[in-house]
Amino acid sequence: MKSKHIVPALLSIFLLVNHSFAQEAKMKSIFNGKNLKGWTVQPEDNIWWTVEDGKIAVENDPTKTGSILWTKKEYADFVFQxxxxxxxxxxxxxxxLRSEKDQIQIGISGSLQRDMTGSPYIPGKSYPVEAEGVADVLQLDDWNTMKVRLVDQTYTVWINGEEVMTYTSENMPEKGPIGLQLHPNNEMSITFKNIMVGKL
Known part of the structure; x- marks a missing residue:
C-alpha cells in the first residue's frame, strides 16, 4: 500500500523541481532612462556618467580617473541584461558582480592588450577562462546585448543571444550590488541602455 503513495509523491517532487529550474527570471528595468536614481557613483563627485535619450554614457576625464556606477540595491542570484x-x-x-572581485570584461584587456569581452576578470588571477566565439557575435560598431546569469558562485554570459562563457568563482559574497566600470588610466567612452535585472 505504501508504494502506491511513494510514486505519486516522488513524481510531484520531480515536477516541482523541474518547474523551478525551467522558470525564467522576471526581468525588471533598473534604469529609468531619465537620471541615475537607484544608482551610486564611486568616487562620489560624478563628472563621468551622464544620462540622455534613455541611455547612460560614460567617458574618462582629462585626469583619466576611473569610476564605477553601482546599483544601490544588492542582489543574490540574478539575471542581468x-x-x-x-x-x-x-x-x-x-x-x-556583487563586488569588485568578479568582473565580466567589455572591450580591450589592459593586461593582455586584446579584446576579452565576455571573459571573467579576477584580481590576482587575471582571466581564468576566456569566452569562446566572441569574435563571431560581437559588433564593434553597433549595439550589443550582454546577459549574465549568476547562481551561487557560477555565472554564465551570453552576447547577442550566444552563450560564450561559464565560470565558477571562489569566495564570492552571497549578495552584493551590480556595477558598470569606467577603467582608469584610459581614454574611452561607452554607452549603456535597456538595463534590467531579474531575481532568481
Whole structure:
C-alpha cells in the first residue's frame, strides 16, 4: 500500500523541481532612462556618467580617473541584461558582480592588450577562462546585448543571444550590488541602455 503513495509523491517532487529550474527570471528595468536614481557613483563627485535619450554614457576625464556606477540595491542570484555600444578610444569596461572581485570584461584587456569581452576578470588571477566565439557575435560598431546569469558562485554570459562563457568563482559574497566600470588610466567612452535585472 505504501508504494502506491511513494510514486505519486516522488513524481510531484520531480515536477516541482523541474518547474523551478525551467522558470525564467522576471526581468525588471533598473534604469529609468531619465537620471541615475537607484544608482551610486564611486568616487562620489560624478563628472563621468551622464544620462540622455534613455541611455547612460560614460567617458574618462582629462585626469583619466576611473569610476564605477553601482546599483544601490544588492542582489543574490540574478539575471542581468543590458545593451552596450562601444564608443571612442580603447574601450576597457565591464560588469561587476556583487563586488569588485568578479568582473565580466567589455572591450580591450589592459593586461593582455586584446579584446576579452565576455571573459571573467579576477584580481590576482587575471582571466581564468576566456569566452569562446566572441569574435563571431560581437559588433564593434553597433549595439550589443550582454546577459549574465549568476547562481551561487557560477555565472554564465551570453552576447547577442550566444552563450560564450561559464565560470565558477571562489569566495564570492552571497549578495552584493551590480556595477558598470569606467577603467582608469584610459581614454574611452561607452554607452549603456535597456538595463534590467531579474531575481532568481
Amino acid at each position: 543590458m545593451d552596450f555600444l562601444m564608443g571612442t578610444g580603447t574601450v576597457d569596461s565591464g560588469i561587476f
